[in-house]
Amino acid sequence: MKKILLSFIIIASVSNSYSQTYKLSKKISTSGNDGWDYLAVDDVAQHLFVSHGTMVNVIDLKSDKTIATIPDTKGVHGIAVANDLNKAFISNGKDNSITIVNLKTFELLEKVKIAGVKPDAILYDQFSRKVFVYNAESNDATVIDANTNKVVKTIPLGGKPEFSVTNTKGLIYVNIEDKNEIKTIDASTLKVVNTWSIAPGDEPSGLAIDLVTNRLFSVCSNNLMIIVNAANGRILKTLPIGAGCDGVAFDPKKNLIFSSNGEGTITVVKESNANTFSVLETVKTQKGARTIALNKTTNQLYLSTADFGTKPEPTVENPKPRAGIVPNSFVVLVVEPISK
Template sequence: MKKIMLSLIIIAYISNSYSQTYKVSKKINVSGDEGWDYLAVDEVNQHLFVSHGSVVNVVDLKSNKTITTIPDTKGVHGIAIADDLNKAFITNGKDNSVTVVNLNTFELIDKVSIKGQKPDAVLYDKFSKKVFAYNAKSNDATVIDAITNKVIKTIPLGGKPEFSVTNTKGLIYVNIEDKNEIKTINASTLEVINTWSIAPGDEPSGLAIDLETNRLFSVCSNNLMIVVDASNGKIIKTSPIGEGCDGVAFDAKKKLIFSSNGEGTITVVKEENANTFSVLETVKTQKGARTIALNKTTHQLYLPTADFGIKPDPTKDNPKPRASLIPNSFVVLVVENNAK
């Protein structure tokens, strides 16, 4: 009986040690009242690039102040940072282009027109020196030479691509939202070499990777995170997450996976080893905070959101209305470990 009681005390202690570990520590105010999507951290310069309607706001993470606004990024979705080339690549969903800017001066280097329609997520692969822009409407990927800024190829994907990651050794992985799949692209041949079902995961969006254990973390709209072996597509684990997820981040040093849920939470999952995963805590954030970026240097997390007005009733012309944004309420939440 004493051994049982001791075990229960140990379990309770461990559980309590994880509770409320992460919290919103501050809110960075950013001007502008348009919508948002992805954001990205420039680790070298400690700048945060925030997609914001038709512009990209750049925040200095040392002062938490907006230092510049990159204009003419109509319908901006994704930002890929190439520190080794001193470039950022920005997808513009409304004019089918990719903006290339200098990471130090933020000046325009090039604006690349592409044949793909509605470019959304974007990935820079340092191994191949290529940029992969994923086109939501034409169901393909535009590949750009990151050195010359020239389009190399368009890769058919057979479904709507979402977020993507690289294994840094020549393989690219991308979620296919409407097919419940992950596809693998060879970064050298630019051919799809694998297609894996991730059912029971439905409508996968965010994707992250552990390069050490070779595990993919795909977050899905049916409140599941699917852990996949990146070498063969085998599903290792399904883990519950919150509602309305659109992003996921992996902290390799802490072995923690963070699912950003639009309901206003982050689900924190611990990777004990390559095959063992457990939910540690649910962190309260703010409604609408559905995308996420990790600062690998400070281990802080960033999530954009705003305050919402009353959601209008559905109509025939607008069966799925969205609540309007309250002016001057756009912020980037900073979430960090309260016990560090």
């Protein structure tokens, strides 16, 4: 009993003396009462694209004002920014389409129907100038030529794809949620060239990459971050994160990884070198803030969420009910370093 008490005192002392390095600094209110998924930053223009029900809100990050609304994006999930082509590509999960807009004017350029079912995560790869659209219900990836806006191939993935990243040199990595895998796609041949298990990680969703050390950071529903060598698929480290995570971001300036947890926290992980990683701190955010985007210019982080009402009792028709969104409570959280 004395040893346990002593350990508790030591832990409490360390915790009390620790100084947070990140904080929730403000909230940007945005109209609309529907659900949300991914956010994306246009670092060049300093605009934030926010998926929101049947539309995308565009926020000017210099003024925190909504400057545009991109309509008719039914069941919107993700936004891929292509600065070199002056385009943004938006995945619409409820009508199996991709909305393509002008990055400066936000005007519709084209709406492309795809064969894939329930497009979710979306990635623009500047190396190949292709857009990879990950279809949650057909278990495949639709590939679009970003210059012509034409579908060029559908890649079978053998499982439900989630978030994806590029190494900017011809390889694309994607989480396969129901198989606990990461698959590697050759951006030139458009074929799967590697499949790696990331067990003990379960149901991986968010994925980030360090392009310098060639490390992948996959966050999983069983409260684990799995760190993988992108050259050979070897698991280097598993670390604890908060519950309900759906997103992760990597800051190359600070060598920090941020796991956005729907419980209302961010787990901050420090990369000391290519093989050394540790949990640095836990930052309080707000319940429901499960996706994340990094502003590489300002080092600020953005997360979408809202207030929730009372959760209904389960029924036979709806065994897993969700609490409704409180009207007019949708916000974008801004988390930033305490000292820049």
